[in-house]
Amino acid sequence: MSKRIANQIALALLWTSALTTVAVLFAVILYVVVNGIGQLSLGFIFTWPRGVNAEGGVWPTIVSTLYVTALAMVIVTPIAILAAVYLAEYAVQGRLVSIIRCAADTLASVPSIVMGLFGLALFVEAAHIGFSMLSAALALTFLMLPIVMRTTEEAIRAVPKYIRWGSYGLGATKWQTVRRTVLPAAMPRILTGLILATGRAVGETAVVIYTMGQAINMPVSPLDSGRPMTVHLYLLAMEGINLPAAYGTALLLMIMILGFNLSARYLLRRTRKV
Amino acid sequence: MTRMPAPIVSPTPAAPAPDGPDKITVKGLEFYYGDFHALTDVTVPIKSTAVTAFIGPSGCGKSTFIRCFNRMNDLIPGTRLEGKVTLDGQDIYAPGVDPVDLRRRVGMIFQQPNPFPMSIYDNVAFGPRLHGITKKSELDDLVRDSLDRANLWKEVKDILGRGGLTLSGGQQQRLCIARVLAVQPEVLLMDEPCSAIDPTSVQKIEDLMAVLKESITIIIVTHNMQQAARVSDFTAFFLQEVAGEAAVLVEYDRTTNVFTSPRDKRTEDYITGRFG
Amino acid sequence: MAEASAQNDENHKKAAHGLRLVSRSTHLKEAGLRNLFLLCAFVAVLGVALIFLFVGWRGWSIFSTYGVGAFLGGAEWDPIDGIYGILPLIYGSLVVMGGALALGTPLAVGTAIFLSEIASPRVRSIVRPAVELLAGIPSVIFGFFGLLILRPFIASTSGGLGFGAATAWIILAIMIVPTIATLTEDALGSIQPGIREASYAMGATTWQTVYKVLVPAAKIGIIDAIILGMGRAIGETMAVLMVVGNAPVFPDSVTDPIATLTTQIVIDMPYATGDHRTALFGMAIILFIVSMGLVAAVRLISRLQSAMEANR
Numbered sequence: 001m002s003k004r005i006a007n008q009i010a011l012a013l014l015w016t017s018a019l020t021t022v023a024v025l026f027a028v029i030l031y032v033v034v035n036g037i038g039q040l041s042l043g044f045i046f047t048w049p050r051g052v053n054a055e056g057g058v059w060p061t062i063v064s065t066l067y068v069t070a071l072a073m074v075i076v077t078p079i080a081i082l083a084a085v086y087l088a089e090y091a092v093q094g095r096l097v098s099i100i101r102c103a104a105d106t107l108a109s110v111p112s113i114v115m116g117l118f119g120l121a122l123f124v125e126a127a128h129i130g131f132s133m134l135s136a137a138l139a140l141t142f143l144m145l146p147i148v149m150r151t152t153e154e155a156i157r158a159v160p161k162y163i164r165w166g167s168y169g170l171g172a173t174k175w176q177t178v179r180r181t182v183l184p185a186a187m188p189r190i191l192t193g194l195i196l197a198t199g200r201a202v203g204e205t206a207v208v209i210y211t212m213g214q215a216i217n218m219p220v221s222p223l224d225s226g227r228p229m230t231v232h233l234y235l236l237a238m239e240g241i242n243l244p245a246a247y248g249t250a251l252l253l254m255i256m257i258l259g260f261n262l263s264a265r266y267l268l269r270r271t272r273k274v
Numbered sequence: 275m276t277r278m279p280a281p282i283v284s285p286t287p288a289a290p291a292p293d294g295p296d297k298i299t300v301k302g303l304e305f306y307y308g309d310f311h312a313l314t315d316v317t318v319p320i321k322s323t324a325v326t327a328f329i330g331p332s333g334c335g336k337s338t339f340i341r342c343f344n345r346m347n348d349l350i351p352g353t354r355l356e357g358k359v360t361l362d363g364q365d366i367y368a369p370g371v372d373p374v375d376l377r378r379r380v381g382m383i384f385q386q387p388n389p390f391p392m393s394i395y396d397n398v399a400f401g402p403r404l405h406g407i408t409k410k411s412e413l414d415d416l417v418r419d420s421l422d423r424a425n426l427w428k429e430v431k432d433i434l435g436r437g438g439l440t441l442s443g444g445q446q447q448r449l450c451i452a453r454v455l456a457v458q459p460e461v462l463l464m465d466e467p468c469s470a471i472d473p474t475s476v477q478k479i480e481d482l483m484a485v486l487k488e489s490i491t492i493i494i495v496t497h498n499m500q501q502a503a504r505v506s507d508f509t510a511f512f513l514q515e516v517a518g519e520a521a522v523l524v525e526y527d528r529t530t531n532v533f534t535s536p537r538d539k540r541t542e543d544y545i546t547g548r549f550g
Numbered sequence: 551m552a553e554a555s556a557q558n559d560e561n562h563k564k565a566a567h568g569l570r571l572v573s574r575s576t577h578l579k580e581a582g583l584r585n586l587f588l589l590c591a592f593v594a595v596l597g598v599a600l601i602f603l604f605v606g607w608r609g610w611s612i613f614s615t616y617g618v619g620a621f622l623g624g625a626e627w628d629p630i631d632g633i634y635g636i637l638p639l640i641y642g643s644l645v646v647m648g649g650a651l652a653l654g655t656p657l658a659v660g661t662a663i664f665l666s667e668i669a670s671p672r673v674r675s676i677v678r679p680a681v682e683l684l685a686g687i688p689s690v691i692f693g694f695f696g697l698l699i700l701r702p703f704i705a706s707t708s709g710g711l712g713f714g715a716a717t718a719w720i721i722l723a724i725m726i727v728p729t730i731a732t733l734t735e736d737a738l739g740s741i742q743p744g745i746r747e748a749s750y751a752m753g754a755t756t757w758q759t760v761y762k763v764l765v766p767a768a769k770i771g772i773i774d775a776i777i778l779g780m781g782r783a784i785g786e787t788m789a790v791l792m793v794v795g796n797a798p799v800f801p802d803s804v805t806d807p808i809a810t811l812t813t814q815i816v817i818d819m820p821y822a823t824g825d826h827r828t829a830l831f832g833m834a835i836i837l838f839i840v841s842m843g844l845v846a847a848v849r850l851i852s853r854l855q856s857a858m859e860a861n862r
Contacts (some may be wrong), residue, residue, distance in 0.1 A: 074819065
C-alpha cells in the first residue's frame with residue numbers, strides 16, 4: 001500500500017509546515033517577552049532616554065509613535081471609508097472603477113521604503129513641512145489607504161441586500177440608506193479593519209524613518225519631529241549600544257501590536273455571535 | 275381596534291369586495307432586464323382599500339411586477355420599463371417624479387424578514403425619523419401605534435430596546451410590517467410575505483391584512499393559492515408560457531370568480547394543480 | 551376603526567398633493583455626496599500619480615545623466631568615487647527574494663493546504679490566528695530576532711559573522727508566509743465543494759486529492775499568491791537590512807555580507823547628496839516599477855483565466 005504510505009508522509013509534511021509557522025510565531029513572541037520583561041517598568045515607560053547609550057526610558061518614542069499613528073488614522077479613516085462607500089454602493093462597473101481599483105492595488109504593493117522616500121520628497125521637502133509628525137502621518141496615510149479601503153469595502157458588501165431594500169422601501173434616499181443602515185450594520189467589521197491598520201501603522205519603520213526624523217523629541221504640534229519606537233529599536237539594535245533598552249522597546253512594541261490584533265479579533269468574534 | 279373574524283379557508287372572500295375607485299392602474303406595461311423581456315402587455319387596475327393577489331408559477335414575473343409599483347426595480351442596473359403606471363391617476367414614471375417619496379407612500383414587505391440590526395424601537399422609528407420626526411413623544415406614539423396595528427405590540431411592549439433580530443421569524447416579519455406602517459403608506463406591497471415564516475405567524479399576518487385593508491390598498495404576491503383565496507378580493511394570474519420569453523397577465527377578476535369559474539383554460543389548469 | 555378611518559382621511563389628503571417631484575435640494579445633496587465619495591476614491595489614484603511624480607522627479611535624472619546602462623548594468627557601487635552601478639544591489643535583491651521564496655513558498659502553501667483540507671476546526675482556530683498574527687508583527691522585530699538569534703546561529707555553523715543572504719532567506723521566508731498562505735487558502739476555499747467529494751468518492755487519499763485535484767484547480771490563485779509574496783520579499787526593508795550585512799558587492803558565499811536595493815537606500819540616505827541622492831531615488835523608481843509590474847502580472851493572469859473560462 002504505497003499509496004497509503006505516500007499519504008502519511010504528505011500529511012506529516014503538511015502538519016510540519018503548519019506547526020513550523022505556529023512555532024516561529026511563538027518563538028519570536030517568547031524571545032521578545034523573555035528578554036524584555038525584566039526591562040519593563042514604569043520608569044522605563046515614562047522617562048526619557050539619557051546620554052549616548054540611551055539609558056533610562058523610552059517615553060518620547062512612545063508618544064511619537066502614538067502621535068503619528070493617531071494623526072494618520074484621523075486622516076485616512078474618513079477618506080478610506082467614503083472611498084469604500086463609493087466603490088461598494090455608488091460605483092457602476094466601468095473604466096473609472098477599474099482605474100481606482102488598479103490604483104489601490106498598486107498603492108498596496110508599494111514597498112514601504114519607496115513610500116518613505118516619496119514622503120521625504122513631497123511632504124518634507126517640496127511642501128516644506130520638514131521632518132515632522134505631519135509628514136510621516138501623510139506618508140503613512142497613503143500606505144494605510146488601500147488596506148482600510150479594502151476591509152471597509154468587504155464589510156459593506158457583507159451587509160445583506162435585503163437590509164438595503166428595507167430602507168429604500170421606507171422612502172430613504174441612497175445616502176440615508178448608507179448612513180443609517182448599511183454603515184451601522186457594517187461598523188463592527190469596519191472597526192476591525194481600522195484596528196488592524198492601526199497595528200500596521202504602529203509597527204511601520206521604513207516609511208517614518210525619513211519623514212519623521214530620528215532625533216529624540218517630545219512632539220507637541222504636528223509640525224514637531226520625533227523618533228518612533230520602531231526607529232529607536234532599529235538604532236539601538238544596529239549600534240548594539242544598549243541591548244536591554246532594545247529588548248524593552250521591542251516588548252512594548254509587541255504588546256501594542258498584539259493588543260491591537262487581539263482586540264480586533266475579539267470584536268469580530270463578538271459581532272459574529274449576535 | 276376591532277378584529278375581523280378569522281378568515282375561513284374557502285374561495286369566498288370574508289367580506290364582499292368593495293368596488294372602490296382604482297388606486298393604481300397599469301396600462302400596456304413592458305419590462306426588461308437588459309435584453310431579457312420579463313413582462314409584456316400587462317394592463318390591470320388595483321382597487322383602492324382592497325387586497326389584490328398576484329399568483330402564478332415561479333419565474334412568471336409577479337415579483338418583478340410588484341416592484342414596479344414603488345420603483346424598486348430602479349435600483350437594479352439595466353432594467354427598463356415601458357407603458358404607464360399611475361397612482362391616483364398620476365404617472366409614477368413621469369420625468370422628475372421622486373421615487374424616494376413614492377416609496378414612502380407605497381410601502382413594501384419582502385419575502386425575507388429584514389429588520390435592521392438595531393432595537394425594535396429604532397426599527398419602527400426609522401421611517402418617521404427619516405422623514406423628519408424627532409420629537410420623543412411623537413415617536414413613542416407612532417411606534418406603539420404601528421406595533422399595535424401590526425399585531426405585535428403585546429409581544430414586544432416590554433422589550434422595545436432589544437435587537438430586532440432577536441425576534442422569531444414571524445415576529446420579525448410583523449416588525450417589518452410595523453416599520454412600514456409607521457410611515458403611513460397608502461399602498462402596501464407584500465412580496466411573498468409568508469413564505470419564510472412559521473404557520474402560526476402566517477395566520478397572524480393574514481388576520482392583520484384583513485384589518486389593514488380597511489385603510490390601505492394591499493397587493494400581495496403569493497405562491498400559495500389557498501392564501502390568495504383566503505385574503506384577497508381580486509386576483510391576477512401571471513404565466514410565462516415559454517421559457518425565456520416574456521410573461522403575460524392571463525386573467526384578472528374578483529378572487530371568487532378566478533377560483534370558482536376562471537374564464538381562461540390556463541388559469542383553470544393552474545388552480546386545479548395541473549401545472550406549475 | 552376610528553383610527554383606521556382617520557388614517558384613511560389623511561391618505562386622501564396626501565393623495566390630493568399628488569406625486570412629489572424630486573426636490574432640487576435633495577437632488578443636489580445626493581449628487582454632491584456622490585461626487586465627494588468619488589473624490590475620496592480618487593485619492594488612491596492621486597497617491598499613485600504623486601509617488602510617480604515626486605519619486606520620479608527626484609530620481610529620473612540619474613538615468614539621463616549617468617546613463618541607463620551604466621546605472622542598471624554597472625557592477626560597482628561606490629558613491630564616494632561617484633560610481634553608481636546598481637547591478638550588485640539588483641543581484642542582492644534577486645538572491646534574497648529567490649531564496650526566501652524557495653523556502654517560504656512550500657511552508658506557506660503547506661500551511662494553507664493544512665488549514666483548508668486537514669485541520670480540524672479546533673486546530674484551525676489556533677493555526678489561522680497564528681498566521682494572521684504573524685502578518686501583524688513589525689518587520690523591525692523580525693529583524694531584531696534575526697540579528698540576535700538567527701545570525702549567531704548561522705555564524706557558528708559557517709564560521710563568519712552570520713550577516714548575509716542565508717540569514718535573510720530564513721527571516722524573509724517566515725515573513726512572506728502569511729501573504730502566500732492567506733491567499734492560497736482563499737484560492738482553495740473557492741473551489742466548488744463537489745470536486746472534493748468526487749475525488750474522495752473514487753477512493754483517492756487526502757494527499758492524492760490535494761495534489762491531483764485541488765492544487766491544479768487552485769493553480770491560478772496560488773500563482774497570484776506567490777507573485778504577491780515576491781512583491782513583499784523584494785520590497786521588505788528593515789528585517790533584511792538588519793541581517794544582510796550591507797555590503798554592495800557580489801558575495802562569494804551565501805553567508806557573506808550582501809546588500810539589496812531597499813537596504814542600500816536606508817543605509818545611504820542620511821549622508822547622500824547630489825548624484826548619490828538622485829541614484830537612491832532612481833533605485834526607488836525601479837522598486838516602484840517592479841511592484842507595479844507584479845500587480846499588473848496578477849491582473850493579467852486573472853484576465854487570461856476569465857478569458858479561458860469564457861472560451862470553455
